[in-house]
Amino acid sequence: MTWVDRLVRAFTNPLILKDGISRMRTWRAPFVITLYLGLLGLFSYTIFVLATLGDRQAGSAQVGGIVFAALALIQLSLVSLFAPALAAGAITGERERRTFDMLLVSRVSPAGIVWGKLVASVAFMLLLILAALPLFAAVFLFGGIDFGQFLATQLLTVTTAISLGATSLFISAVFGRTLTSTVVAYGIAFFAMVGTLIIGELLSIAINLRSGGTGGNDVHPLLFVNPFYAMYQLLEQPNGAPMHLGRLFQLLFLAGGSPAQIGPLVEPWVATVLLQIVITALALFGAVQLIQGWRPVVRPTSEPEAEPSPGGEAP
């Protein structure tokens, strides 16, 4: 099979179409799109009004920059909010519906199942991101926005959606019930968005205290796990704030001393994107392994005793 065949096969995975049809046939799909765009538009308009309110003499380009930054951050927040909900029930849903065995005995491989489920859940988030593009286009009218910066914010939003989707999918393979996997997926997403920010800031303070203020405003690399930090950096420092890879490892272990000038220069948001790609790969690999073993790590408690029920091997 050539790589073209593999690519075609990957995107004609039957689960993508099936889940897409099932999702788009409910009233929830248009409701979520409307809610998403409504919230995004409402927040953006509020920011616009606040930026031009009273005696502020902000120029058009400045207003554009403020509204764009707000729009990018709000979009990231909404994507982070929707991603676990869309992916955390992907595998548990098949188990609860008792359709998982029928997938396993088909020709779709465990990797195919995981891939299909990921694309099906991320596709809806990509639809939301695409649907918001006209809002961004309107903000461009004000000026003051670099197109490269715009592309970077969108890329960061997409990779955040994919990594959260992949992590939630892994959680879905670990647990037997959608409710449990959704709660855990939201817990992990909350830690990634808020926990890393708090711990990262505390570690950054520790680094700066240890260096006695000679290292400037060093940040601990844990903050690079946080897409909001990356987005903030991207919006605040459009010309970039690159760091040597050696310095990044130096900070990771809270090492003091003069900044190491070793390794390639890495932008914080690029480090975040790379990290998200690694997390995505690990989560997908883990989910495939779990499905290959055909047993959720944490099984539902109401399974029959005498013989195993569909969806898992051991009672």
Place this chain on the structure above:
Amino acid sequence: MIEVRGLRKRYGRQVALESVDFEVPRGEIFGFIGPNGAGKTTTIRILATLVTADAGSASIGEISVADDPQGVRRLIGYMPDFFGVYDRLTAQEYLEFYAACHDVPRHRRARVARELLDLVDLADRSEAQVDTLSRGMKQRLCLARTLVHDPQVLLLDEPASGLDPRARYEMRELIKELRRMGKTILVSSHILPELEELCTWVGFIDRGRMVEVGPVEDVRNRVLTGRRLRVELVDDDEVKLLSARDRIADRKGVIAVEVVEGALEVAVEEGFPDQELLAELISAGVAVRSFAPITGDLSEAFLRLTAVPEQR
């Protein structure tokens, strides 16, 4: 076509399969019979490549289930005992989805789905959403799903459970039709009458062990040794029944006599002269309404084989 040798499986301390051996020739309907928890589902799930056996071997079409599960999946259609359906898909889309999952070429999927809906008599419900179908229709649709890739072997785990008599009858007829199409079918059930007229081969499993396997007639003959006669009197007064029982009980060749539901059931040795017993009863003035041998059935064979020792 299906061969199982020395299959063992444990779940923790619980033994699901102790020793399971059987084979199913090509084109037969194999009734896999046993009470709940006997090990039917575990055996079928091992054959369906969903569970790994601790010991022993299983193969379908000479392909080992453990060594080449993908190869086995090409040969089998599996219908689990409990299954769900995808809501918001029509019956046609449901079958097309599974056809895609089984690598049926894109241009053939719609036709395959239509033909299968026709086979299971759901052609008129092709555009109905699957979750709106009745239980019997869902069972038939699930059976159609097992056929999307035209497998040679069907593993059907309790396919008629929870169905009303009409739906059971339709399911039975459908399975017979599939046999006529050349499929080898393993069908499990704990309801014997359901399999009685359907199967050509049977295997009894009890507490993880196969207790009897073979063609239905052979199993009947092997298990149901001896014969029984049912004698009904014109007057089913208990005193007369007991009097007749005492008269018969001491006769040579009679193993046992008991009163069952207002009639006498007489267990006799092979070669016992039935006509002499009838003549003797009549000459003794016993008014006999009917006198006929009782045909042994699978239920009886199963009960005899799986009875705990003190009941035998």
